[in-house]
Amino acid sequence: MTMQRIPPHCNARPVRRHQKSVIGSDVRGWAAMLAWLPQISNRHEPVHGRPAQGVTLMQYSLEIIGVYVGLNLLINLLLAYRVSSGRVRTKVMTGTGEDQGLYNASRAHITNVEYTPIGLVGLVVLHLLGASIYVLHVVGALLTVGRILHAIGVSRTSESSPPRLFGTLFTWISQLIAAAACLYYAFL
Numbered sequence: 001m002t003m004q005r006i007p008p009h010c011n012a013r014p015v016r017r018h019q020k021s022v023i024g025s026d027v028r029g030w031a032a033m034l035a036w037l038p039q040i041s042n043r044h045e046p047v048h049g050r051p052a053q054g055v056t057l058m059q060y061s062l063e064i065i066g067v068y069v070g071l072n073l074l075i076n077l078l079l080a081y082r083v084s085s086g087r088v089r090t091k092v093m094t095g096t097g098e099d100q101g102l103y104n105a106s107r108a109h110i111t112n113v114e115y116t117p118i119g120l121v122g123l124v125v126l127h128l129l130g131a132s133i134y135v136l137h138v139v140g141a142l143l144t145v146g147r148i149l150h151a152i153g154v155s156r157t158s159e160s161s162p163p164r165l166f167g168t169l170f171t172w173i174s175q176l177i178a179a180a181a182c183l184y185y186a187f188l
Helices: 027-035 037-041 057-090 100-128 133-156 162-187
Strands: none
Touching: 057 100, 057 133, 100 133, 100 162, 133 162
């Protein structure tokens, strides 16, 4: 038998576990793990105006990614809503018919779905590789602003427009920076 180590600040008692037990089969082991949750969940609370001990930039970078994922999910939902409301308005359930507004809304949503996921995957990989929070902000902000500008440009007209151009440019630059940073941090 081995003794499971529990941090000294935790009030849970040590739990004995057999070495040959199946993971998750020992209920007492799970109870000890659950006893740690209050200490883990309060790790970001400041102590005397300073970050609590043990708070790392990696934890903040995950929160940064959460902000950009949340914003891009909202952008995607807004674009999907515009397509759905256009379909209800025109009574065209498949394709875009002859309605230019529905076509533009559909194109804005489709291109957002094409480019956003790979940009967000790049953000997550950069976090896992330990990239600087500044790199994460640059990539995330460029991607988000680029997707907003592109959606505005495509929604207004199917022709080329400055918001569409800058949206495409910002999206590509964010992906280029993410790709270069992934390679840099992977071989660092």
